[in-house]
Amino acid sequence: MQRIGVFVCWCGTNIAGTVDVVAVAEALKKEPGVVFSDNYQYMCSQAGQDLIKAAVKEHNLTGIVVCSCSPRMHEATFRKTAAAAGLNPYMVEIANIREQCSWVHKDVPTGTEKAIILGKAAVAKVNLNVPLTPGESPVTKRALVIGGGIAGIQTALDIADAGFEVDIVEKKPTIGGKMAQLDKTFPTLDCAACILTPKMVDVAQNEKIRIFSYSEVTEVKGFVGNFDVTIKKKARYVKEELCTGCGACTEKCPMKKVPNDFNLNMDTKRAIYIPFAQAVPKVATIDADYCNMLKNGKCGVCSKVCAAGAIDYTQKDEFISEKYGAIVVATGFNPISMDKFDEFAYNQSKDVITSLEFERLTNAAGPTAGKLLRPSDGKHPEKIVFVQCVGSRCDACNEKGKEYCSKICCMYTAKHAMLTRDKYPDTDVTVFYIDVRTPGKNFDEFYRRAVEEYGVHYIKGMVGKVIPDGDKLIVQASDLIAGKQLKIDADLVVLAAAIEPDKSARPLATMLTASMDTNDFFTEAHPKLRPVESPTAGVFLSGACQGPKDIPETVAQAGAAASKVIGLLAKDKLTGNPCVAQSNEMMCNGCSTCERVCPYGAITYEDKEFRMPDRSTLIRRVASVNPAVCQGCGCCTVACPSGAMDLKGFASEQIIAEVDAICK
Amino acid sequence: MSNSKKYLQEELIRISGVNPKKCMRCGKCTATCPAYDEMEYHPHQFVYMIESGDIEPLLESESLYKCLTCFACVERCPRGVEPAKLVEAVRLAAIRKQGNNRLTANDIPELIDEDMPQQAIVSAFRKYTK
Numbered sequence: 001m002q003r004i005g006v007f008v009c010w011c012g013t014n015i016a017g018t019v020d021v022v023a024v025a026e027a028l029k030k031e032p033g034v035v036f037s038d039n040y041q042y043m044c045s046q047a048g049q050d051l052i053k054a055a056v057k058e059h060n061l062t063g064i065v066v067c068s069c070s071p072r073m074h075e076a077t078f079r080k081t082a083a084a085a086g087l088n089p090y091m092v093e094i095a096n097i098r099e100q101c102s103w104v105h106k107d108v109p110t111g112t113e114k115a116i117i118l119g120k121a122a123v124a125k126v127n128l129n130v131p132l133t134p135g136e137s138p139v140t141k142r143a144l145v146i147g148g149g150i151a152g153i154q155t156a157l158d159i160a161d162a163g164f165e166v167d168i169v170e171k172k173p174t175i176g177g178k179m180a181q182l183d184k185t186f187p188t189l190d191c192a193a194c195i196l197t198p199k200m201v202d203v204a205q206n207e208k209i210r211i212f213s214y215s216e217v218t219e220v221k222g223f224v225g226n227f228d229v230t231i232k233k234k235a236r237y238v239k240e241e242l243c244t245g246c247g248a249c250t251e252k253c254p255m256k257k258v259p260n261d262f263n264l265n266m267d268t269k270r271a272i273y274i275p276f277a278q279a280v281p282k283v284a285t286i287d288a289d290y291c292n293m294l295k296n297g298k299c300g301v302c303s304k305v306c307a308a309g310a311i312d313y314t315q316k317d318e319f320i321s322e323k324y325g326a327i328v329v330a331t332g333f334n335p336i337s338m339d340k341f342d343e344f345a346y347n348q349s350k351d352v353i354t355s356l357e358f359e360r361l362t363n364a365a366g367p368t369a370g371k372l373l374r375p376s377d378g379k380h381p382e383k384i385v386f387v388q389c390v391g392s393r394c395d396a397c398n399e400k401g402k403e404y405c406s407k408i409c410c411m412y413t414a415k416h417a418m419l420t421r422d423k424y425p426d427t428d429v430t431v432f433y434i435d436v437r438t439p440g441k442n443f444d445e446f447y448r449r450a451v452e453e454y455g456v457h458y459i460k461g462m463v464g465k466v467i468p469d470g471d472k473l474i475v476q477a478s479d480l481i482a483g484k485q486l487k488i489d490a491d492l493v494v495l496a497a498a499i500e501p502d503k504s505a506r507p508l509a510t511m512l513t514a515s516m517d518t519n520d521f522f523t524e525a526h527p528k529l530r531p532v533e534s535p536t537a538g539v540f541l542s543g544a545c546q547g548p549k550d551i552p553e554t555v556a557q558a559g560a561a562a563s564k565v566i567g568l569l570a571k572d573k574l575t576g577n578p579c580v581a582q583s584n585e586m587m588c589n590g591c592s593t594c595e596r597v598c599p600y601g602a603i604t605y606e607d608k609e610f611r612m613p614d615r616s617t618l619i620r621r622v623a624s625v626n627p628a629v630c631q632g633c634g635c636c637t638v639a640c641p642s643g644a645m646d647l648k649g650f651a652s653e654q655i656i657a658e659v660d661a662i663c664k
Numbered sequence: 665m666s667n668s669k670k671y672l673q674e675e676l677i678r679i680s681g682v683n684p685k686k687c688m689r690c691g692k693c694t695a696t697c698p699a700y701d702e703m704e705y706h707p708h709q710f711v712y713m714i715e716s717g718d719i720e721p722l723l724e725s726e727s728l729y730k731c732l733t734c735f736a737c738v739e740r741c742p743r744g745v746e747p748a749k750l751v752e753a754v755r756l757a758a759i760r761k762q763g764n765n766r767l768t769a770n771d772i773p774e775l776i777d778e779d780m781p782q783q784a785i786v787s788a789f790r791k792y793t794k
Contacts, residue, residue, distance in 0.1 A: 343696065343740055393688060395744035434690040464696025464740060478691030480708070485700040 002127050005036040005061040006119065007052055009043035009068035011098055016041075018102040018111035024067060027116045031123040035059050044074050049081045056085035063091045063126035067119050069098040088131030090578060090649055095122035117662050124661035128654045132578035137628040139225040139574055140325040143565050144169065146217055146508065147330035149177020150551060151543025151558045153199050155328050158562030160208035164569045167322065168203065169212045169231055171504065174279035175200055177332055181262065181356065183363040183370075185551055186415045187446035193278060193365070200280040213281055216504070218319070220327070220511040221601065223629035224538030225574045227324045235315040237286035237294065238272075242310035245282030249302035249311065250274055258290045260367075263360045266375060267367035272302045272311075276365055284310075326538050326565040327512065329522055330558070331505045333544040335497040336391050340400040344390065344495055349468040350375040352493045355386075355409065358416055362423075372424060374492055377471065381491035384420060385475045386413050386431040387463045391498035393434070402498045402519060407548035409496035410437045414450040416494065421454040430457040430488065432477055440550070459486070466493050499548055513600055514539045522546050532561040536600075537631070540564050579649035580630035581637060583623040585610075587644035590621035594636035594645055602629035603636060665717040672757065673717050680753035684715035686743045693737035693747045702730040707737045707747035714750055728755045 006028045010016035021039045029037040036059045040048045043066060055061060064087065066078050071094040079089035097115040105111040143159050145152045148170030156166040168175060179185075180200075182192035203209050212231055219230035253270035260269040262276055271290040274282060284302075292299040293313055303311040335356050338346035346352045351374050353361070364370035374381050388409055394401030410433070417429045436458070438444040450456045461478030468474075475488040501520045509516045514534040515523040522541050525533040532541050542561040543554040568574075583594070585608065595603045603623050610618045623644070625636075637645045637652065646652060665673070677684070693707035700706060705713070705727045713722055722728070728751065737747040 389690065389742070394742040395686060397744050398742060401742060434688060460691075462690040462692035462695050464692055464694070464736075476695055478695035478708070480689070480691045480694075485694060485697070485706075 002033045002063045002129075003035045003059060003061050004031075004033045004063040004065060004123060004126050005052070005055045005059060006031075006034055006038070006065045006067065006123065007043055007048075007055075008037070008039040008097075008115075008119070009048070009066065010039065010041045011069060011102075012041065015068070015098050015102040015115075018105050018108055019097055019115045020108055020112040021067075021115075023112050024097070024115045024119055028065070028067075028119045028123060031120055033063070033127045034065075034123060036061065043068050044077050049077070049084075052078070052081050053085040056082070056087060061087070063087075063093075063129055065093050065095060065119065065122045065126055067095040067097045067115060067122070070094075070096045070100075088133075090132040091126065091129050093122040093126045093129070095119045120661040121658040124657040125654045128651065128657055129649070132648055134578040135576045135627045136573045137223075137225055137576065139569060139571055140227070140323045141165070141569050142167070142322075142324050143326045143328060143569060144217075144227070144229055144322070144324040145328045145330055145542075147177070147332055147502075147543070147545070148172070148175030148203075148211065148213070149330060149332045149543065150179040150196060150199075151332065151545075151554045152177070152328070152330035153196075153203055154555050154558035155330060155542045155562045155565070156209050157199065157202055157206065158559050159328075159565050159569075160206050162562075162566040162570075163208070164566065165208050165210075167210045167212060167231075167324070169215050169217055171214070171216050172275070173214045173236065173273075173283070173285040174275050174281070175203060175211060175213065176276075176278075176280070178356075179551060180276065180278075181264075181359060181363070183359050183366075184415060184419060186411045187440070187442045189415070189419075197278040197280075200278065204280045211281060212320070213283070214285060217508060217511065222323075223600070223602075223626070225325045225568070225571075226628070227327055227538065229322050229324055229327070231320045231322065233318040233320060235288070235317050236283070237288070237291070237311065237313055237315045238284045239310045239312050239315075240281060240283050242308045243283040243306075244308050244310075245274060245279075245284070246307070247274060247284075248305045248307070249284050252301050252305045254299065254301060255290050255292055258287055263367045264354075264357045266357060266360060286311075326540060326568050328540045328542050328561050328565060329505075329508065329512070329514065329534070329545050330542040330561075331502045331508060331545040333499040333548070334502055336402065336500050338390070338495060338497055341390060341495075343465040344387065344463070344493065345466040345468055345473070346495065349466075349473060349493075351381075351468075351473055351491065352466060352495065354495050354497045355412055355416065356497075358494045359412075362416070362419065372420065372427075379491070380424065381427065383428045383488065383490045384417075384430070384492045384494065385463070385473075385477075385488060385490040386417060386429070386494045386496065388413055388431065388433045388496045389462070389498075390495040392496075402500060404498075404519060404548065405437065406496075406498045407437070408499070408550045411440070411443055411446065411550065413494075413496050414438070414447045414456075417456040418446075418450040418454045421450075421456055428457075429455075430459060430490075432459050432461055432463050434460075434462060440552070461486075463493075499544070501545055505545055512536060512539050532557055532564055538568065574628070576628050577632055578627075579632040579647060580627045581625045581632065581634070581645055581647050583625060584644045584646065585620075585622045587642050588620075588622040588640075589642050589644070590623070591641060593639045593641060594623055597635045597639040598630075599633065599635065600629050600631050602626050602631070669717040669719065672719050673714060676714055676719065676750065676753045676757060679756060680746070680749040682711075682746050682749050682753070684711045684745065684750065687711045687715065687745050688743050690742065692740050692742060693745075696736045696740045698734060698736065699730050699732050703727040707751070710750050710754065711745055711747050714754070719754070722754050723758045723761065727751075728758055731755075 008025045025037045025039045095118040142165040221228040255271035259265040360366040391401035392406040461480045463477040472489040540561040542558045
């Protein structure tokens with residue numbers, strides 16, 4: 001029989017205001033197993049904890065029930081108190097009489113009655129508690145960063161800086177991500193390449209960092225501290241270790257009509273290419289869909305001109321297995337497709353472009369060498385209309401757009417408008433906005449500068465439709481402040497398209513068993529207090545894969561994710577949660593139901609020898625739980641048809657005892 | 665808001681099935697409206713005025729009968745507000761209040777020309793019959 005102590009907390013007036021704490025302590029004294037019961041104003045205070053410790057010693061307590069706030073708040077506190085008093089910390093149960101009782105009830109009799117019932121349930125459970133000891137697992141001291149944009153780059157650099165090895169897996173032939181495509185960056189207008197490419201070089205030169213470019217993660221197994229990851233290195237038909245990046249092949253390749261995705265298909269590249277001059281690694285890649293040699297076996301020009309002998313038409317996809325202690329997701333974002341927005345004539349006119357296309361049009365390394373020219377006729381546009389919130393802030397039922405604010409568009413549109421007016425003062429620039437949202441250091445000042453110093457026309461209202469008319473675009477829009485419908489004959493229309501998570505994020509989340517929201521953004525463990533951790537242990541989030549973010553925020557979050565990774569990798573061993581599933585092998589019939597429902601892949605089956613009463617042996621297939629992977633969710637305990645699975649600390653027996661205590 | 669205004673507002677919301685509170689005031693409905701020049705009150709004003717209970721001016725406005733019911737505003741609204749349905753609800757309320765038709769059914773054929781889309785004809789019946 002347990003010797004249980006009950007400690008009822010007032011929480012000032014939080015609990016005592018609606019619960020008669022003295023009556024609760026008195027009532028619980030009569031419960032089976034209870035040998036001591038007391039109340040105190042703040043049980044979590046040092047004095048309150050000392051009261052518990054003293055009672056444990058004085059009354060030889062074997063179990064503790066604290067009637068207080070949510071276990072989320074102070075369960076850890078009271079477990080530590082118990083441990084300090086020499087008790088197993090898992091002999092502590094919390095009856096939540098604040099959030100689930102005093103805060104929701106208004107009158108004292110009801111509150112008191114419910115508090116007593118909740119206390120009884122906790123006492124009933126403690127009577128069946130057994131001491132639990134958490135297991136330990138080792139930590140592989142290497143991190144994996146998935147995605148090589150600014151988020152992944154910064155995270156990798158920060159982890160490497162702390163002395164740990166990091167691998168970056170990037171699906172494109174080069175790291176750099178979206179930031180490499182940008183021209184200038186708000187609000188300081190420094191050139192994106194000037195601040196990004198030195199970081200890319202740092203990555204390449206860092207001994208602790210390996211880059212798997214043109215590669216994808218195809219399988220993730222294991223658990224925090226011990227992930228087994230399979231990486232597919234896609235065949236680029238160029239030997240990375242030999243290629244010097246001289247570019248001779250990209251100049252001589254006769255296949256010139258390959259859409260250049262780095263310039264958003266606004267110009268063409270060769271079938272063998274290096275995405276941009278500062279690419280890291282600076283290695284050529286052959287686009288197998290266009291290469292005549294790979295398709296028809298005719299050509300071989302690149303192989304002939306390559307002095308390094310790096311071309312290898314027989315290269316195959318390669319699969320690499322690596323072990324990691326932590327995984328950082330940095331898969332980033334893309335602008336949404338404009339195909340469904342017929343009203344803006346994106347597919348009808350080449351002169352209706354997205355903001356990212358505008359970035360390339362103003363970038364010195366872009367298709368127009370930085371001259372702002374219309375894609376249709378190469379003329380300088382005299383009148384430009386920017387449309388904000390295209391596909392952002394839509395109704396949940398809207399099939400075209402997204403419900404959220406994409407956050408970065410107000411600032412980059414102000415930037416585009418300002419830079420256009422700066423470079424081409426004769427250009428008339430109009431921005432249609434619904435709201436201008438510029439919270440951020442020096443952000444609103446930046447927007448005001450666009451209006452006040454650079455003379456950008458900001459009009460409150462939305463564009464209803466864009467009608468191509470000869471070489472003009474008739475923009476029909478609302479001016480809500482003037483109460484007018486406007487028709488502007490523009491030369492170029494720029495759509496601030498909403499952003500969405502990269503398409504690779506969803507399958508990756510499945511591999512990682514990391515949760516996502518309805519928009520496919522990764523969910524953080526706590527929206528305020530754990531913003532860079534995924535709820536899945538050992539998986540961390542960096543950059544726009546978690547939600548729309550600008551560069552300053554992304555870099556800050558990347559550093560935060562790195563610090564969490566460093567904290568994990570610095571440990572030699574990880575202490576697990578002992579409240580994990582356990583299979584009773586004598587009852588397990590080997591049906592695999594638990595294995596199928598386990599969201600963490602914690603259950604495997606093994607053939608095990610059993611000694612029969614007649615001393616013969618029998619080999620049976622039974623479930624085995626890896627306690628380091630199990631998160632204690634309890635799915636398997638419900639699914640098991642033979643009742644062989646049970647959750648330590650939350651055994652069926654204990655739950656039923658609680659229900660009985662409440663119902664009797 | 666007075667009780668009679670509130671009653672009228674609730675009535676319009678009920679018969680239209682539209683929730684004007686979903687509006688984020690972007691004005692895309694009005695930006696897209698082909699009958700803009702003919703109308704005194706524009707689609708976004710219908711939404712805003714119904715939401716704020718200022719409905720009397722709408723009931724008396726010719727705008728009710730200038731709306732083509734082309735549903736461009738419904739199609740384009742990013743928030744799914746459906747302003748045309750609100751215009752129609754006000755039209756119904758006006759016709760019910762008047763107690764008689766704006767035109768008789770016999771007047772309609774003369775007003776219809778061959779290029780008129782079917783939707784507009786259906787809309788014409790909504791405008792001119794009980």
